[in-house]
Amino acid sequence: MKKTSLVLCLLLVLMTVLSACTDGSGTSSTGSTASGTSSTQASSEDTTRPITLGISWWGGSTRHEYTNKILDLYKAKNTNVTINAEYVSWDDYWSSMNTKAASNTLPSVMQQDYAKIGQFIDNGTIVDMNAQVDNKNLDLSDIKGDAFYGGKIDGKLYGISTGVNAFCYLYDATALKDAGVTLPSEKFTWDEFNTISKDMMSKAKLATVPMINTDPKFFVEMYVRNQGKHMYSADGKTFGFDKALLVEAFQKQEDLSKSGNALSPDIVNAATQDKDLLAEKKTWGEPLWSNQVINVMKLANDETRDFQLTMMPGTDNGGIYLKPSMLWSITRDCPETDRNAAARLISFILNDIEANKLAGADRGVTIMKKVNEALVKEADPNNKKVYDYIDVVGKYASEIDPPEPVAGSEITKEIKDQFDAIVFGKKTAQQAADDCWKNSEQIFATNAG
Amino acid sequence: MVRNANAAAKQPKNQLTRRSGWSSFINSENAAGYIFLAPWLIGFLVFTAYPIFASLYYSFTNLNPLKGLGKETFVGFQNYINMFTTDSVYYTALRVTFVYALVSVPLRLIFALFIAMLLNRKSKASGVYRTIYYLPSIVGGSVAVAVMWRSLWIQEGTINAVLQSIGIQCEWGWLTQPSTALMCLIILAVWQFGSSMLIFLAGLKNIPAEYYEAATVDGAGPFRKFFSITIPMLTPVIFFNLINQLILGFTAFTQAYITTRGGPMNETMFYALHLYRQGFEYNKMGYASAMAWILLIIIGIMTAIIFKSSNSWVYYESKGE
Numbered sequence: 028m029k030k031t032s033l034v035l036c037l038l039l040v041l042m043t044v045l046s047a048c049t050d051g052s053g054t055s056s057t058g059s060t061a062s063g064t065s066s067t068q069a070s071s072e073d074t075t076r077p078i079t080l081g082i083s084w085w086g087g088s089t090r091h092e093y094t095n096k097i098l099d100l101y102k103a104k105n106t107n108v109t110i111n112a113e114y115v116s117w118d119d120y121w122s123s124m125n126t127k128a129a130s131n132t133l134p135s136v137m138q139q140d141y142a143k144i145g146q147f148i149d150n151g152t153i154v155d156m157n158a159q160v161d162n163k164n165l166d167l168s169d170i171k172g173d174a175f176y177g178g179k180i181d182g183k184l185y186g187i188s189t190g191v192n193a194f195c196y197l198y199d200a201t202a203l204k205d206a207g208v209t210l211p212s213e214k215f216t217w218d219e220f221n222t223i224s225k226d227m228m229s230k231a232k233l234a235t236v237p238m239i240n241t242d243p244k245f246f247v248e249m250y251v252r253n254q255g256k257h258m259y260s261a262d263g264k265t266f267g268f269d270k271a272l273l274v275e276a277f278q279k280q281e282d283l284s285k286s287g288n289a290l291s292p293d294i295v296n297a298a299t300q301d302k303d304l305l306a307e308k309k310t311w312g313e314p315l316w317s318n319q320v321i322n323v324m325k326l327a328n329d330e331t332r333d334f335q336l337t338m339m340p341g342t343d344n345g346g347i348y349l350k351p352s353m354l355w356s357i358t359r360d361c362p363e364t365d366r367n368a369a370a371r372l373i374s375f376i377l378n379d380i381e382a383n384k385l386a387g388a389d390r391g392v393t394i395m396k397k398v399n400e401a402l403v404k405e406a407d408p409n410n411k412k413v414y415d416y417i418d419v420v421g422k423y424a425s426e427i428d429p430p431e432p433v434a435g436s437e438i439t440k441e442i443k444d445q446f447d448a449i450v451f452g453k454k455t456a457q458q459a460a461d462d463c464w465k466n467s468e469q470i471f472a473t474n475a476g
Numbered sequence: 477m478v479r480n481a482n483a484a485a486k487q488p489k490n491q492l493t494r495r496s497g498w499s500s501f502i503n504s505e506n507a508a509g510y511i512f513l514a515p516w517l518i519g520f521l522v523f524t525a526y527p528i529f530a531s532l533y534y535s536f537t538n539l540n541p542l543k544g545l546g547k548e549t550f551v552g553f554q555n556y557i558n559m560f561t562t563d564s565v566y567y568t569a570l571r572v573t574f575v576y577a578l579v580s581v582p583l584r585l586i587f588a589l590f591i592a593m594l595l596n597r598k599s600k601a602s603g604v605y606r607t608i609y610y611l612p613s614i615v616g617g618s619v620a621v622a623v624m625w626r627s628l629w630i631q632e633g634t635i636n637a638v639l640q641s642i643g644i645q646c647e648w649g650w651l652t653q654p655s656t657a658l659m660c661l662i663i664l665a666v667w668q669f670g671s672s673m674l675i676f677l678a679g680l681k682n683i684p685a686e687y688y689e690a691a692t693v694d695g696a697g698p699f700r701k702f703f704s705i706t707i708p709m710l711t712p713v714i715f716f717n718l719i720n721q722l723i724l725g726f727t728a729f730t731q732a733y734i735t736t737r738g739g740p741m742n743e744t745m746f747y748a749l750h751l752y753r754q755g756f757e758y759n760k761m762g763y764a765s766a767m768a769w770i771l772l773i774i775i776g777i778m779t780a781i782i783f784k785s786s787n788s789w790v791y792y793e794s795k796g797e
Contacts, residue, residue, distance in 0.1 A: 122756040129541035129761075146759065150542035293631040293649025296740060437758050441564075447741050451654060469562040 075107055078368045080361075081134025083113040084353075085120035089322070090389055097382040101375050108368065127360075128152050135361035135369040139186045139354040142439070144178060145263075145430030148185050153356040155183040159370035166374045175394040177351025180430065186354030187373060190318070190391025193349050193420040194245060195336040197305060197320050198312030202332075206231035211337050213419055217279070220340040223311070224288045233311040234290035236304060238280050243446035244439040246314075249339055250276040252425065253346025263432025264475050270464050277456035277463075280449050292450045301326065305334075314339055317413050318352050318391050324409050334409075336416040338423065345425030349417070352391025392417045434467075434474040441466050535766035540759045548762060555766035568742045569750040572658060576746065577725030580665035585717055588669035589710075592676035606677070613670025621664075622734030626651060629660045651736060654743040661731050661744055672717045679713035680706070711790040719779055726775050747771055 084094060091114045098110050113134060115123060121143065127133045128150075139147065147153045159165040167187070170176070178186025196215060203210055208226045211219045224235040239246040248258045250272065257267035266273075283289050290310050298304050305313045306326035315323065317336065324334055338347055355373045357366055376382055383398045388410050393399050403414055431439075445463040448454040454462070501507060510517075535555055537548035559566050591609055595602050615621050628634045631649035639646045650656045687705050696704065707714075729748040732738055738745035738753070747767070755764030 125541045125756055125759060129545055131544060146542055150540060150544075152542050291631070291647070291649070292740070293647070293652045296652040297630040297632065297649060440753075444565075444742060447739070451741060453654070453741065466564040469564065473558050473562050 074105065077107050077109065078365055079109045079111065080136060080365065080369055080372055081111045081113065082136040082372065083120070083124065083134045084138035085115060085117045086389075087116070087322070090114075093385040093387075093389070096385050097376060097379075100379070100382055100385075101372060104375075105371075108372070110372070131360050133358040133360040135357060135365060136372060137356055137358055138189070139178070139356045141177070141351055141354065141427075142431050142435060144186055144354060144356070145435065146433060147356070148180060148430070149433065151359060153185050153358050154361075154366070155185060156187065156357055156370060157182075157184050159357075159367060160184060162367065164367040164374065165370035166378055169378065169395045169397050171394055171396055171399070174349070174426070177394075178354045178356065186351070186356040187377065188351030188391070188394050189353040189355060189377075190351075190388065190393050191349045191417060192317040192352040192391040193347060193417060193424065194239075194249065194339050194342075195315060195317050195320065195416055195420075196312055196339055197315050197323060197334055197336055199305060199308075200333040200335045202231060202233060202308075202311050203227070206233075210335070213337060214343040214423070215337045215340050216343075217341045221282075221286075224283065224286070227311045228288040231311070233308075235283060235288050236290050236295055236310050236313045237283070237292070237446075237450050239314045240295050240446075240450070242439065242443070243280075244442045246280075246339075246446075247273065247276045247442055248428070249342045249346040249348075250279070252348070252428070253342050253344045255345070257428050259428070259432055259435075261429075263429075263434070265471055266467065270460060273463060274456055274460040277446070277449055277460050280446065281456040284450055284452060289450075292447075295450075303327075316350075316352070317416055318388055320413055321388065321409055334412070336412055338420065343423045345423065347420055348424045348427045349420060350427055388413045432474075434470050437470045437474070438467055441470060531765040531768055534762050535769050537762045538760075539762040539765070541756075541761055542759055551762070555763045556770070558763065559766060559770065565742055565745060565750060569745045569747045572743065572745055573726060573728070573747040576658060576662060576665070576728060577722060580662040581718065581721045581725050583662070583666045584669050584721060585672055585714065587666050588672035588717070589676050589714075591669065592673045592680055593706075595673075595677060596680045606674070609673060610670035613668050619730065619734055621668075622731055625660065625664050625731070626735045652740055654741045657736055657740055657743050661728075661735065664731055664735075665725070665728070672721060675713055675717055676710070679710050683709045708791045712792060715782070715786055715790045719782055722778060722782070723775055726771065726778070 082098070084090070086094075094114065095112060098112060102108060102110060111134065113123070124133065124137065128147075133152070137153070139153065144153070156165055160167055165187070167176075175188060175191065176184060177188025177191075178184060196211070198211070200210060203223070206227060207230065208223055209219075211223060227233045227235070237243075244258075251258060251268040254268070254272060256269075256272065259265070260267045290304070294309055295304065303313075303323050303326050304310050306323050306328075313323075320334070320336060327334070355376070357369050357373075361369050377393075378395055378398065380398055380401045383393055383395075383402060384405070387402070387406075392414055393402060399414075403411070406414060441463055445454070445459040448462075449456060449459050534548065536550060536552060538551050538554075539545070539548035595606055595609065599605075612621070626633075629649075629651040631647065631652065633650075635650065636646045636648070648656070651660045683706065687709070688701060691701050691705060727748050728746050729752065732744045732746045732749050733752070736744040738749050748771070751764050751767045751771070754760045754767065
């Protein structure tokens with residue numbers, strides 16, 4: 028029985044152990060050696076005292092490489108600063124950050140996601156950076172406009188956008204032309220989508236992927252936004268739309284799945300970040316975030332294939348939106364004395380032209396005017412397509428919904444479960460929507476209490 | 477005896493000079509034993525005992541790691557009630573875990589016994605074979621095997637390639653189809669039979685050869701020998717293996733986490749994986765703790781049933797007569 032308990036508790040051990048280690052002091056050890064030496068916090072120009080900053084982000088190997096180079100650039104200019112970087116994949120990132128949050132050992136600067144930031148704000152895990160903007164340590168004077176902050180909630184700046192992106196439908200224009208199929212328009216209507224889907228199957232034997240298989244919540248969100256609704260109600264305690272709309276959105280997928288033009292879910296689900304369906308010519312196009320486009324082009328590694336970005340089908344009535352690709356936030360575990368230094372690091376990453384040349388559009392299209400000019404001037408054709416697409420989206424986009432409520436990640440999973448049932452042909456759109464609605468009501472209820 | 481006498485002689489003197497418990501402890505016979513035990517004892521208390529009781533407490537709270545420890549509020553049995561009333565995936569997770577444990581464990585034991593019988597024959601190469609057959613279990617729980625398993629069973633994986641090479645066109649994504657995904661993980665579990673096999677092997681070696689000789693003289697065939705001698709003599713080992721493997725089966729996590737993430741359609745959503753999601757992805761650490769305690773109770777009941785039933789089927793040679 029001892030063995031049983033041992034195995035059982037393994038999962039919870041990590042968390043509690045960390046708590047045991049920090050219960051006494053209650054604060055993080057990061058950077059505490061430097062505390063107390065600077066008496067003037069607000070206007071500190073402390074370029075000599077040794078400062079240790081933690082920074083964390085998620086991503087793939089490309090992002091890790093160039094981000095480390097950016098940090099090296101910063102350290103070369105600020106020799107008193109030591110930077111501890113932590114970088115892992117998306118899944119591991121959040122378990123790691125949640126554990127660190129529980130034990131008050133978060134890094135000073137963390138990369139945030141718009142879907143997750145709401146919970147971090149609600150729980151006081153990340154702090155308002157307005158003070159750092161006011162004392163010029165976080166220099167946002169060059170920002171493109173008020174809409175670009177990304178993490179400004181009720182006037183407080185909890186996160187600053189690393190760059191903007193938007194959902195797009197990336198397609199292989201060469202394959203479409205070869206098959207004699209008309210290219211989609213800038214708006215990409217549902218009729219165009221259905222025609223291309225049918226023609227590509229009959230003429231080029233290229234099937235169509237599901238509507239945002241990895242995260243169908245975004246498909247539902249854009250669908251209801253296009254009808255003038257929101258994903259969640261203002262208080263975040265229920266959906267912001269009627270069930271009929273969910274049925275309609277699911278119906279789009281059911282129609283596709285039953286049309287005979289859909290790619291087999293077996294192939295779709297076997298895809299990974301390094302085995303992309305479009306790059307491997309399994310399909311003619313796929314829905315993606317605009318900052319993921321470059322990776323697909325790299326994986327395809329074929330100059331002769333002309334990849335183009337267009338909007339998601341049926342989102343031209345404000346369904347589409349510009350999203351902060353990621354955000355930089357300062358955590359509550361960053362000692363007060365080091366917050367200006369943390370802000371200066373973020374400021375450097377956002378404003379330095381050399382640093383942004385290393386990053387390109389990987390963290391989204393920059394929010395700074397001068398940086399944008401410099402990057403567009405030198406952008407290679409692929410990156411240029413992304414910059415141009417963001418301009419197109421600007422014409423049709425409406426303002427992004429507020430950050431996700433507490434129930435968000437569970438609702439997202441519930442939508443994915445029901446969406447999968449449609450893709451696998453186990454449920455009709457109506458059944459899936461009924462189940463999704465019923466389960467979601469319970470999820471909202473449990474999270475409210 | 478001499479040392480004991482010495483210690484006894486010192487005792488009153490120490491008590492006179494310093495009455496501290498510490499000095500009497502450090503000079504006592506048992507001190508060295510406790511000190512050598514300390515690393516394990518501290519490890520057990522900090523890493524096992526404390527977390528167990530902490531999780532019992534947290535299971536009655538709404539602990540959220542983002543808020544930090546100490547900020548949780550007491551919610552009574554709410555977590556336990558939610559589990560059975562509002563969590564739509566909970567019953568799926570229970571079903572999947574029961575099917576996995578109750579199918580994979582007997583299969584694994586049968587397979588392990590079969591291989592153990594083969595390796596029990598006297599042969600110079602048997603040491604090599606034992607090592608080879610044990611290898612899957614050494615690497616068994618590892619991430620690498622789970623990744624390999626994925627590339628074997630996906631639609632364009634090795635299994636379908638082999639089928640194709642012998643002329644069977646198979647477009648089925650074994651691991652990505654809801655109906656067969658769990659089966660892939662059960663096969664993975666059966667393949668990792670090594671540790672039970674070694675224990676069976678030790679058990680087989682302990683069966684006296686005379687029994688078989690006597691049976692041969694009486695004209696018993698191999699099947700008769702197997703069912704009338706091997707199995708009855710092996711029941712204590714089977715009993716041990718059964719309980720061990722059942723516990724492992726109910727707490728399975730890595731396989732599903734790496735290969736399928738609980739999908740497709742939650743058909744491989746093991747209990748431990750669902751627990752992990754609740755705790756680390758939805759930040760409901762209190763709820764996850766409550767789930768852990770229910771799992772403990774389930775395993776406790778299963779084990780108790782097997783223990784109770786053991787009177788009627790486990791045979792101990794020396795019944796203490």
